Every structure is written in C-alpha cells, then in structure tokens.
Amino acid sequence: MDIVALIDHVLQRALDDHCQAGSPPRLAAAIRHSVFPGGARIRPRLCLAVAMACDDDQPALSQAAAAAIELLHCASLVHDDLPCFDDAPLRRGQASVHVAYGERLAVLAGDALIVLAFQLVAEAAEAAPLRAATLLRTLAQGVGVPFGIVAGQAWECEPQVALRDYQRAKTGALFAAATMAGAEAAGAPAEPWRALGECLGEAYQVADDIRDVVSDPAALGKPVGQDQALGRPSWVSDWGLVASVKRFQELVDRAIASVPDCRGQGALQALVRLEAERLVPQSLRSNLVREAA
Amino acid sequence: MDIVALIDHVLQRALDDHCQAGSPPRLAAAIRHSVFPGGARIRPRLCLAVAMACDDDQPALSQAAAAAIELLHCASLVHDDLPCFDDAPLRRGQASVHVAYGERLAVLAGDALIVLAFQLVAEAAEAAPLRAATLLRTLAQGVGVPFGIVAGQAWECEPQVALRDYQRAKTGALFAAATMAGAEAAGAPAEPWRALGECLGEAYQVADDIRDVVSDPAALGKPVGQDQALGRPSWVSDWGLVASVKRFQELVDRAIASVPDCRGQGALQALVRLEAERLVPQSLRSNLVREAA
Numbered sequence: 001m002d003i004v005a006l007i008d009h010v011l012q013r014a015l016d017d018h019c020q021a022g023s024p025p026r027l028a029a030a031i032r033h034s035v036f037p038g039g040a041r042i043r044p045r046l047c048l049a050v051a052m053a054c055d056d057d058q059p060a061l062s063q064a065a066a067a068a069i070e071l072l073h074c075a076s077l078v079h080d081d082l083p084c085f086d087d088a089p090l091r092r093g094q095a096s097v098h099v100a101y102g103e104r105l106a107v108l109a110g111d112a113l114i115v116l117a118f119q120l121v122a123e124a125a126e127a128a129p130l131r132a133a134t135l136l137r138t139l140a141q142g143v144g145v146p147f148g149i150v151a152g153q154a155w156e157c158e159p160q161v162a163l164r165d166y167q168r169a170k171t172g173a174l175f176a177a178a179t180m181a182g183a184e185a186a187g188a189p190a191e192p193w194r195a196l197g198e199c200l201g202e203a204y205q206v207a208d209d210i211r212d213v214v215s216d217p218a219a220l221g222k223p224v225g226q227d228q229a230l231g232r233p234s235w236v237s238d239w240g241l242v243a244s245v246k247r248f249q250e251l252v253d254r255a256i257a258s259v260p261d262c263r264g265q266g267a268l269q270a271l272v273r274l275e276a277e278r279l280v281p282q283s284l285r286s287n288l289v290r291e292a293a
Numbered sequence: 294m295d296i297v298a299l300i301d302h303v304l305q306r307a308l309d310d311h312c313q314a315g316s317p318p319r320l321a322a323a324i325r326h327s328v329f330p331g332g333a334r335i336r337p338r339l340c341l342a343v344a345m346a347c348d349d350d351q352p353a354l355s356q357a358a359a360a361a362i363e364l365l366h367c368a369s370l371v372h373d374d375l376p377c378f379d380d381a382p383l384r385r386g387q388a389s390v391h392v393a394y395g396e397r398l399a400v401l402a403g404d405a406l407i408v409l410a411f412q413l414v415a416e417a418a419e420a421a422p423l424r425a426a427t428l429l430r431t432l433a434q435g436v437g438v439p440f441g442i443v444a445g446q447a448w449e450c451e452p453q454v455a456l457r458d459y460q461r462a463k464t465g466a467l468f469a470a471a472t473m474a475g476a477e478a479a480g481a482p483a484e485p486w487r488a489l490g491e492c493l494g495e496a497y498q499v500a501d502d503i504r505d506v507v508s509d510p511a512a513l514g515k516p517v518g519q520d521q522a523l524g525r526p527s528w529v530s531d532w533g534l535v536a537s538v539k540r541f542q543e544l545v546d547r548a549i550a551s552v553p554d555c556r557g558q559g560a561l562q563a564l565v566r567l568e569a570e571r572l573v574p575q576s577l578r579s580n581l582v583r584e585a586a
Binding site: 115154155 | 377401409419439451
C-alpha cells in the first residue's frame with residue numbers, strides 16, 4: 001500500500017472507531033471535515049519513514065504515532081482558521097471548518113482531535129508501553145508549551161517575537177516531533193533525528209512564506225498574501241524573496257546531510273528531495289535567484 | 294498536607310515546569326489564570342480519594358492523574374466561556390480568560406491545558422507504564438468523542454438531544470474518568486468505580502441546574518440564569534425544582550451505596566456526603582420540598 005493511502009486508512013479507521021456511533025452527528029462531521037481530504041500528509045509520512053529507517057518492529061505503534069501527528073496538525077489548522085485568528089474561509093481547497101460548521105463546532109473539533117491523538121497512541125501502547133510513554137511526551141512537547149505549536153501560535157499574540165523562535169515553535173516543533181516519534185516507535189534513540197525534523201520544519205515554513213507571495217490561491221488551496229495582510233512575521237517580509245529562496249535551499253541541504261547512518265538513509269534523503277521539489281520547484285528557485293542577479 | 298493544598302501544589306509545579314521559561318508570556322499568564330484560583334477541585338479530590346481507597350502505591354501517577362483531570366476540566370471551562378458558546382464574563386469570581394486575555398489566548402490556553410494533561414501522565418509513566426497507558430485511555434474517553442465532555446458540549450449544537458445523554462457526556466464523563474483513573478493509578482480494576490463517578494457527575498449537574506435558579510452570582514462566582522438565557526437543556530426547566538431536588542438526593546444516595554467494599558469505603562462515603570452538603574445544603578433541600586408540599 002502506498003504510504004499516503006496507509007496513513008489515510010489509519011486515520012479513517014480512527015475516526016470510524018471513535019467519531020461515529022454515539023457522537024453528536026454534527027461534531028462527527030466537523031471532525032471528518034477537518035481530517036479529509038488531507039493535504040500532503042508530510043508529517044505522518046516523515047514519521048513512518050523514520051520508523052521504517054529504524055527497522056520498525058511495532059507498526060501498530062508507529063502508525064498510531066503518525067496518525068496522532070497528523071491529527072494534531074489538523075487540530076492546529078482548524079483553530080488557526082478561526083475568526084479570532086486568521087478568519088480563513090478556505091483550507092485544503094474547501095470551506096474551513098468554522099465556515100462549514102460554525103465556530104463552536106470548529107473549537108470542539110480541534111479539541112476532540114487533540115484528545116484523539118493522545119488516545120490513539122495510548123491504545124497502541126500495550127505491546128510496548130515504555131516506548132509509548134516516551135512517544136507521548138515527545139508529541140506533547142511538539143504541541144504544547146513552552147516550545148510546541150500552540151506556543152508558536154501564541155507568539156502571534158505578543159508585542160514582540162523573534163522570527164526564529166516563532167517559526168521554530170509554530171512549524172518546526174511538530175516536524176521534530178514527527179521524526180523523533182518515528183524513531184521512538186521503533187525503539188531507537190530520538191535525539192539523532194531531531195535535526196532532520198527541525199531543518200525540514202523550518203524549510204517548510206520558509207517555503208510557506210515564499211508561496212504566500214508567489215502562488216495563486218487555487219494552486220495553494222487557501223488564500224495568499226495572508227502573512228502581510230495579518231502582519232505576521234515572515235521570512236519574505238524580513239529578508240526578501242531571494243534570501244528566502246537561498247535559505248530554503250540551505251535548509252534542505254542540511255536536512256539531507258542530517259539523516260543518520262541507517263538502512264533507510266538513502267530512501268529518506270530521496271523523500272526530502274522530492275518534498276523540497278513539491279514545496280518550491282527547483283526551476284522556480286533557479287528563476288528567482290537568476291532574476292535577482 | 295490537606296488534599297486541596299496537595300492538588301494545588303501539583304498543579305502549581307506542573308505550570309512552573311512547563312509554562313514558564315521560554316513560553317510566550319501572555320499565554321503562560323492565561324494558562325495560570327485558567328487554573329488559579331481553583332474551584333472546589335472536586336474531580337481531582339475524587340480521583341485521589343479513590344486511589345487512596347485502593348491502597349495507592351504509585352502516588353506520582355495518581356497525583357498526575359488528578360492534576361490531569363483538573364486541567365481537562367479547566368480547559369473545558371475556558372472554551373465553554375468563549376463568546377461563541379456562553380460568552381461568560383465571570384468564572385470562579387474573576388474575569389473569564391477571554392475577557393482578561395482575549396479570545397485567541399483563551400482558545401490556545403484551553404488547547405495547551407489539554408496537551409499538558411496528557412503530558413503529565415506520560416511523564417509519570419515510567420514506574421508503571423501499563424497502568425499509565427490504561428489511565429490515558431480513560432482520560433481520553435472522559436474528554437473526547439463519542440461520550441466525553443467535548444461531545445457533551447457539542448450536543449448543544451444539535452437540534453435535538455436527550456437531557457440524560459447531554460448531561461452524562463458534559464459532566465458525568467469526567468467524573469467517571471476521575472474515579473476510574475484513581476483506581477487505575479493504584480493498579481485496581483476501574484469498572485467497579487464507574488457508578489460512583491457517574492452518579493456524582495449527574496448529581497453535580499442537577500445541583501448546578503438548581504443553583505442556576507436559586508443562587509446569587511456572588512455566591513456562585515459566575516452568572517446565574519444562564520441555562521434559561523441560553524436555552525440549554527436543564528433538569529429544572531424540564532422537571533421543575535422539587536423533582537430536581539428529589540433527583541439530587543436519590544443520586545447522592547446511589548453514589549454512597551455504590552462505593553465498593555475497600556479500606557477507604559467510609560472515608561469516601563463521608564466525602565460524598567460533605568460534597569452534597571456543599572452543593573445543595575440539606576436545609577435548602579428540606580425547605581424546597583416542604584414549601585412545595
């Protein structure tokens with residue numbers, strides 16, 4: 001089974017098991033709308049790829065971890081889109097959750113997704129409960145305070161923030177949790193996998209800032225020009241487009257170099273290259289740098 | 294140490310460890326405002342009382358469970374108070390979180406509290422990881438879909454709901470999680486403790502409905518008349534005041550009778566009686582029933 005199909009299957013089963021019989025029907029629908037159709041599922045793909053590279057011997061646990069990472073990501077998107085934050089009408093090419101189901105169900109769907117993320121890992125814990133406990137701490141650190149994505153979002157409510165701190169928390173933390181949780185699910189030490197997640201997370205954020213300026217909303221599935229409109233810290237507004245493209249390239253190179261020596265090293269490096277191409281195609285990178293020269 | 298002081302100490306330490314150095318300062322303040330000053334801390338008290346009654350041999354785990362239960366409760370209050378739900382100006386005698394810190398930080402504080410709840414238990418897992426995994430599942434069931442407090446809140450967004458289903462999810466679920474998690478932390482079977490939590494949860498909800506009609510806001514620390522103002526399902530509006538008082542008494546009696554045979558049985562039954570007196574004093578119960586006769 002293709003890896004995105006596997007992730008979608010695990011997510012589907014999780015929603016079927018927990019959000020159907022007995023649930024308030026509109027909440028169940030809002031939760032499903034938050035998770036399907038998916039985006040690139042890059043975080044859970046990374047998580048599973050690292051687990052496989054570490055000779056994954058507990059696939060139930062690594063799959064639960066990957067699904068949990070994606071649910072936490074979906075929860076953050078739903079809450080970020082709320083009227084009090086970005087007031088975004090579109091997400092992944094469809095109406096955002098609060099537009100489709102109202103603000104109350106968007107708040108609750110996000111809450112339910114956070115809970116479900118931890119629940120899935122706890123349910124898969126029996127065969128390797130110590131690994132699961134370590135993994136749950138890693139997930140919590142990627143999402144909560146002081147350095148997770150919730151903290152990252154909260155930096156938008158402060159009068160001053162360093163761009164690196166903001167983006168490291170808002171995006172990097174969950175990427176780092178994804179690579180580290182993948183290793184932990186397979187019983188491998190997590191620390192050697194932190195750099196891959198952090199570099200990719202930052203690369204992803206820089207790419208997002210670039211795409212916010214150069215994309216059209218149909219291709220992106222969400223509005224463009226949001227960073228500027230919302231006065232958010234952004235690589236492009238701080239450093240300009242060309243420096244941002246160079247920074248992106250540097251982060252991708254560092255991510256590739258950081259992959260620890262293991263059986264799946266080559267496959268992981270190939271995944272990073274592919275993802276970089278999807279985010280900011282090499283042709284666009286070259287054009288932007290050439291035009292500026 | 295008095296049990297409420299112990300709970301506050303554990304909560305304080307959790308916030309000091311996780312919400313200080315490195316956190317966005319306003320988020321850290323909003324989180325603290327969500328947790329202190331506390332209410333009656335009845336759910337964590339119940340959790341610890343059950344653990345003690347089951348010969349608690351892992352106090353670090355039972356204390357983490359109790360703190361987690363309270364943090365999940367606080368998170369639900371912060372989100373329930375949001376403008377899109379109850380738009381409540383007051384909570385526990387002070388400005389509600391969104392009034393004091395704005396809507397965005399109220400959403401994020403609630404999210405952070407949910408994450409922190411699971412994190413605390415995962416951090417206390419090492420000495421008894423299998424117990425911790427079971428306990429995490431119990432917590433998730435008390436909060437998430439289909440039957441936890443998030444689902445309970447979501448029933449308010451449905452055109453039709455049975456009062457019992459609504460209240461069982463909105464209040465009963467977390468009370469049941471509190472008693473069951475207390476047993477699980479101590480390595481005891483959880484199921485015999487479910488009835489105590491469910492009866493108390495329902496009694497608490499009926500008491501809340503009664504107090505919404507007969508109290509003054511200063512004594513309650515929050516506005517009264519909210520159920521009617523918001524058109525929410527309520528025992529009193531469905532059944533009248535006298536039937537509600539009788540129902541309360543019946544639930545308290547059932548809770549007391551449900552306490553399993555164990556060393557701490559008498560102490561737990563005394564706690565239930567005390568709590569019932571605090572919720573709806575016996576004198577008020579007698580007066581209301583006498584006046585109606």
